Amino acid sequence: MTVAEFLLTPLAVVYGAVARLRAYAYKRGTFRVRRLTGCVIGVGNLTTGGTGKTPMVIWIAEKLAASGKRVGILTRGYRGQNFADRGSTSDEVRMMAEHLGDAVTFGVGADRYEQGTKLAQKGVEWFVLDDGFQHMKLARDVNMVLVDATNPFGGRRLLPAGRLREPRSALGRADIVVVTRSAHAPAVEAAVRHETAAPIFYAETALRAVRRISGTGPEVISPAEVARSGDGTDVRWFAFSGIGNPNAFASNLKQWGFKLAGRRQFPDHHRYAAADVREVANAATRAGAGRLICTEKDKFNLPAEADFAMPVYFCEIAMMPTDEEALWQAILDRAVASGHSP
DSSP states (O other), X not given: OOHHHHHHHHHHHHHHHHHHHHHHHHHHTSSOOBOOSSEEEEEEESBSSOSSHXXXXXXXXXXXXXXXXXXXXXXXXXXXXXXXXXXOSOHHHHHHHHHHGGGEEEEESSOHHHHHHHHHHTTOOEEEEEXXXXXXXXXXSEEEEEEETTSTTGGGOBTTTSSBSSOGGGGGGOSEEEEESBXXXXXXXXXXXXXXXXXXXXXXXXXXXXXXXXXXXXXXXXXXXXXXXXXXXXXXXXXXEOSSOHHHHHXXXXXXXXXXXXXXXXXXTOOOOHHHHHHHHHHHHHHTOSEEEEEHHHHTTSOTTOOOSSOEEEEEEEEEETTHHHHHHHHHHHHHHTTOOO
């Protein structure tokens, strides 16, 4: 335990007590739970970010849309900003919109019930509730929680001493648990099973492509080409990111074959300024890197005219369940059990 964690432990105890009391109040009906007309699939996590939530939301929305359903995504957006158009300042919303196009409709704002009601009036009948595990004021028909195998319980301490939003016992509310960034994690599964009887699935983060944001060089690099350039020479990358779990990003890069000369991390949802651009570029040059790599979410937070003085790329990823058919069937079965047609 670090000094900071030790000093913050009393606050974490208070935070945990409040979280338990809040969950109990919703369970007993003390706090009102509102229900939309339609099926609501909640996707969330126990920790603060970094579990692969956004790619999972995209996967579910794509599956629903492919089956002909009218789909809406309900999301708070960064700091609860409204989504008036596709120029939203929420990086995650812009990322989802770019992947899904017109296949879904978005409702963005702190009041997910209000947003969902508006979408229902437009004919939406299936809703994906983004980051919804703690949003207990809205009833959901399928309650999915993601657990990152590389850091499943955020240091096992509640906020602000750790990254846990709720005690691990909150997993008892889950209908489905998906362990991400792993195809098999017996220790994590055993810990999850101690808290819930819900079915447990696995999913891994797959690299679809590496795409250029600025600079010269190939516009698209395949996963098989990240380690060597066209002339056969090694490529050294410098990674930077402003996400909830930067260590997972670095781990994925190494898994995918990137040769990292160094990396720089910023706070989650960081909006890069010109000074940040210069700092990253200088650090990359000192480390001997020839290219820069960031996440897809970071792409939306870079300055429009950013000059890194070297090629900048981002990773286009997808969340790939190891047993896709079984996971999708579990979601549909739970929806049917709640009274919705598959």
